[in-house]
Amino acid sequence: MTWKKKRILPVFVVLILLAFPFLVSQFTVQIGITTIIYSILGLAFALSMKVGLPRMDIAAWWGFGAYTSAVLMKAGVSFWLTALIGPVLAVIAGLFFFSICLPRGMMAFFVFCMILSIAFYQVFGSVPVLGGWGGITGLPAPMIGSHELVTKTELYYLCLALLVFNIVVYYLLYTSKTGRAWNAIGSSLKLSSSIGINVVKYRMVNVLIGNFFIALAGSFFVGYYRAVMPAIFSFQAGLFILIYLIVGGFSYSIAGPIFGALIVNFMPEYFRFTREYQSIVTSIIVILILMFLPMGILGWFNLKAKTWLVRRKWYPEVLR
Amino acid sequence: MSLTLFFQLIVNGLMSGGMYALVASGLTLTLGVIKIFNFAQGQFYMLGAFITFAAVEAMGMPYPVAILASLFCMGLLGVLFFFGIIQKTMSQGFFATMLVSVLFANIINQVSIFTFASKDQVLAPIFSGKLVVGEVTISTGKMVVIGCAIIIMVLLHFFMKTKIGTAMLASAENMEVAKLQGINTRKIFWVTMAVGCGLSGIAGSIILPVTGAYLMMGPNVFLRALLVLMLGGMGSMSGALIAGFLIGIVESVAFQFVGYFNILAILVFVGILIYFRPGGLLGKPMPIPGE
Incomplete structure (x- = not known):
């Protein structure tokens, strides 16, 4: 066997991800799609934390990408072209804004970034071209050839x-020079x-790459949601992205x-019985995680739970 | 623009600016001294207004006593919040405490939607009547709010001159050295939290007779307080005072010209000013976490 034992877990994860839409209900697939979008935003946040910059403007650039796509799609441009224009514009705009504040x-x-986030939210809401506080609705679905991607399964993929x-x-970037x-x-x-x-140059490259991917996630979000509203991209909503990391x-x-993102987005589903108190219960649980698992759930598993399981021989031999 | 309108705009601006300054100075105090960014500050402001309303309407307390009750309750809630939640996450650094306070603010918001804040509450005006100077007419209630805000800021200034205030400033400068000098930093932590949250509560209770209490007052004031914090410099007390009144006046005057685009006007104003003075209006603030 050329397969190493270590490869079993990743292969298993990939299979689960590919088979996911056929295993669960359409509603759960929908949560899966939002989880994917949010984890992309979380990845961009982790990228900027690498260079010690906690960026608070993720929601702003996400909205920037989404609104660029929405406005262009309303004007009849194809989805795939807008998904290229949005990120490029976000990088150019980011270069302008960040060259003001990054060297300081x-x-x-x-x-x-906080100001930027609040300002973008206000601009999305109050400029008439962008649809005001109601947002832009009724956007066309992304097309492959003449096939419309409308079902949840296709959008999930x-x-x-x-x-x-x-x-x-990100993996290639993290392992590069x-x-x-x-x-x-x-x-x-x-020291560095x-x-x-x-420092300034590397940080600038970092935040601009982040901008590109955040705006790309915004464009894909429009492809899935087919509407944009300022409330989705508010400052408060952006704060919740930071929790995932x-x-x-x-x-x-x-x-x-x-x-x-998986935990924070799927947890409310298992507390559905708490009805209107769902948000409170979720917040309390995340606070408890932050208080009692200082390394995060993965860190807790790797440092504490794993050794405990191994000692009791409950940890599967193939995953060692 | 007539003279009356001009003065009314200025008074409105000073009134809301006073609120921004009070909430922002609570924020800047906790940020500067114990390095905690308390996102629940706006919610404490809302709770302060509701507690004052409850104390006056349900328990029949006189209004000044109700203000003190709100100050005490919010201070106590701040201390409980600190000992219950924040203290356990402080070892994970600045960022984790910030996120915890975001979640705590969310919990307060949701709980108040289901319980007391489901409908807006309006208190009967305490100070009715108008102040007439020449051709200028100004409501007395608003003048009292401005007066109260300034008195509280002056009291805060003198509080920072007392022994515990200087101890707070010392630990803001360097926690380790302050410990070596024999300052009880544990005490500093909860006193700062109590003062910071109490300031928000008292701001909510003094604005109550003018605007009433409603759910969205927390987030609304908190966004402006953030801008005040940026403009005044993070961790600078006098900066927060000046920037608060400045933003209040700019917002109020801009409302006359551009309507509800006035928040954009403030954002542009703050953006331009912090482009030229990134450290805040007054220069040297307290040291804050970061580089």
Whole structure:
């Protein structure tokens, strides 16, 4: 057998992800799609945390991509073209905004991003071309040839492809020379600049790559949701994106946000019996996770639970 | 623009600006001294207004006593929030405490939707009547709110000059060295939290006779308080005061010209100002987490 034992878990995960729409109800597939979109946003946040920049403007750029796509699709441009134009415009706009605040250090960036987030939300809501507070509705579905992607299963595979693309690009980036420079900046800013790493340049590259993927997620979100509303992209909504990384595990840049998004998005479904108190129960559980699992769920599993299971011989032999 | 209208705009601006300044100085105090970004500050403001309403209407307390009750309750809630939740997450750094406060704000919001905040409450005006100076007419209630806000800011200023206030500033500067000097930093933590949250509560209770209490007052004021924090410089008390009144006036005057686009006007105003002064209006604030 050329297969190593270590490969069993990833193969299993991929099979589950591919078979997911056929195993569960259409409603759960819908939650799966939102989870994928949110985990892409969480991945972009983990990317910026690599260089020590907690960005608060993820919802803003997500909305930027979504609104660009929506406006262009309303004007009759095909979905695939808008999914290219939106991210490129987001990178150009990001270059303009971030060149103002990024060279001034982390706190100026943090503050400026909050302003950007609030400002974008206000612009989405109050500019008439963007549909006001009601947003733009009734957008066309993405097309492949003459086939419309309307069923939840097709959209699930579309978004899954985007997620896989994201993971591959991030993995290649993290293992490249750039990724090593980011790691250095994240662990010590002064040390890394003393060994000749251009901190501002690397940080700028980092946030612009993040911008590209966030806006791409926005475009795909429009393809799935077929409507945009300012409330989706509000500052408060953006804050909840930041939770995924912490819940999943701070030191897991790729698995952490995905796992966190999975937990935070699917948990409300299992507390459906709590009815209108669902949001409260979810918040309380996330607070408890933050309080008692400081390394996040993945970190807790790897450091504590795994050794405990192995000691009692309950851990499956193939996964070792 | 007639003179009356101009002065009324300024008074409205000063009134809402006073609220922004009070909430933002609570925010800036907790951020500067104990390095916690308390996103529940807006919700404490809303709770303060509702508690004052309950104290006046249901328990029949006189209004000034109700203000003190709201200050005490919000301070207590802040201390409980600190000891119950924040303290356990502080070891994970600045970011985790911030997220915990976001979730706590969400819980307060949801609970109040189901219980007391399901309908807006309006208190009978305490100070009716108008102040007439020449051709300018100004409502007395609003003037009292401005006066109260300024008095509280002055009291806060003197509080920071007392022994515990200087201890707070010292631990803001360097927690380790403050510990070496014999400052009880555990005490500083909860006192700061109580003062910060109490400031929000008292702001909510003094605005109550003018605007009434409603659910959205928390998030509304908190967004402006964030802008005040950015404009005044994070961790700067006097910066928060000046920036609060400035933003209030700009918002109120812009409303006259551009209607509900006024929030965009403030955003542009703040954006331009922090482009030129990224550290805040007044320069050197307290040290904050970061680089």
